[in-house]
Every structure is written in C-alpha cells, then in structure tokens.
Amino acid sequence: MTNWTFKVAASNELSVAGAEADDRIAELSKAIHGRRSIRRFRDGKIPREVVLELIEAAARAPSPHNRQPWRFAVLPRNEGKARLARSMGERLRADRMRDGDSVEDIEADVARSRARIEGAAIVLVAALTMRDMDRYEDARRNEAERIMAVQATAAAVQNILLLAHTRGFGACWMCAPLFCAATVRAALGLPEDWEPQALITLGIPDGAGRERPRLRIDETTIWLDDANVSAASRGS
Numbered sequence: 001m002t003n004w005t006f007k008v009a010a011s012n013e014l015s016v017a018g019a020e021a022d023d024r025i026a027e028l029s030k031a032i033h034g035r036r037s038i039r040r041f042r043d044g045k046i047p048r049e050v051v052l053e054l055i056e057a058a059a060r061a062p063s064p065h066n067r068q069p070w071r072f073a074v075l076p077r078n079e080g081k082a083r084l085a086r087s088m089g090e091r092l093r094a095d096r097m098r099d100g101d102s103v104e105d106i107e108a109d110v111a112r113s114r115a116r117i118e119g120a121a122i123v124l125v126a127a128l129t130m131r132d133m134d135r136y137e138d139a140r141r142n143e144a145e146r147i148m149a150v151q152a153t154a155a156a157v158q159n160i161l162l163l164a165h166t167r168g169f170g171a172c173w174m175c176a177p178l179f180c181a182a183t184v185r186a187a188l189g190l191p192e193d194w195e196p197q198a199l200i201t202l203g204i205p206d207g208a209g210r211e212r213p214r215l216r217i218d219e220t221t222i223w224l225d226d227a228n229v230s231a232a233s234r235g236s
C-alpha cells in the first residue's frame, strides 16, 4: 500500500477562506486532536445549562432524512445513577456467572462499572428510536435503516464529547447499555421505543487522560487515485 502522509491544515494551500478560517480550523483541530476519554473525575458539578448546551450540540449532528433518531436521558442525581449502576451491575454479574468467570473477577468488574457511573457528575444515556425512521417490507432495508439510526446517534455522541472537552469537562463513552438495553430502560423508566446505545459519563477531569495510539492513515485508507483505480480494474 502507498506510504503517504497528510499534513493536517498545515499549509495555506489547504485553507479555504483566509486567516479567519485558519483560526477556526486550528480550533476545531485542537478539539478533535486534544479530546481524550476521561474515566476519573474530581468532585464538582456540571451546570444544567452546560448539559443543555451539550445536547444542543448533539442535535446538530447529521441524521438520515433529518429524522434525528437520538434521544438522551440525563441523570444528574445520585439516586438515579445508583439505581442504574445497581441494575446494570446485577445484569453484568448474571451474564458473567453464566460465562463461568471467577466470582472475584466478576465482583471487581461490577464494582468498577458502578464506580464509573456513580463517580460521574452527570450520566447521559444516549438512546435511539426507530419511531420516525422509514419502515420496509424486507429485513435488509430495515437493517440499513436501523444502522443509519445507530450512526446518527453515534455522530451526536461525538459532538457531545468534543464540546465537553472544549468546555474543559471530561467525558467517556461507555458501551455497556448495548449489552443490557432492557435493563437500562426498566431501571430508568425510559419509553419503550428508546434503545439505549451508550452511557456518556461527564465530570471534572481528574487528570488529562492518556493519549491512545492511532493506526497510521495508510493502514486504514486506500487512496483511489487514477493509477490505483486502473490497477484495480486490471486486476479484476
């Protein structure tokens, strides 16, 4: 595979509208590159207005047919977080017992999950609803429609993570609700059509988080320039 590199917004050739655009690109790039998953928080609250602002940012994500399938439940209070952590912990314990894991490992996992949820200033449950999405007669197209709802919800979550980071808050995306959607729905009394996809834990960061390595661009991307396209078509 070609070993090429790409310089992010480094030269004037890449700018579209002069210095002002360069500043905006630099700011956005700083947010994208500087964000980290933050898993430990210090004591401290996140104001309600900030949470609303994060959800507003989520709603600016693109979505199929602009149907906006994302939904959010906000848990600012300890009781709600504790109830969620308890229910999810029971589910996790039952699943891992069935897997035959050691009680010690299971209890450590349950305690870790509980601490993560209860240690956050705010927990957001990100869910999707298929209510306004198109429906088809066949499973193939329904599946595509569902994936679109998942993708849009994920884009909305990313907006939350970026804005939280830019505002100086820490955030982490937790996948656990995918494994116990009905449990999360029941614990919080969420509407039947909400399909929990993720938890976003938010709080005052306790440390800057660790930079995790990324694959190189040439490991994830094929640049189909004219030469590559002709080589591919000759091979087929």
Ligand SMILES: Cc1cc2nc3c(=O)[nH]c(=O)nc-3n(C[C@H](O)[C@H](O)[C@H](O)COP(=O)(O)O)c2cc1C
Pocket: 035, 036, 037, 038, 039, 172, 173, 174, 175, 176, 209, 210, 211, 212
């Ligand atoms: C769909 C998804 C699920 C994730 N689930 C978890 C999780 O359950 N627990 C966790 O600590 N981090 C979770 N993460 C965060 C990833 O571990 C993290 O994004 C990755 O290691 C890269 O680190 P960074 O976000 O600091 O760049 C998840 C991220 C995504 C996108």
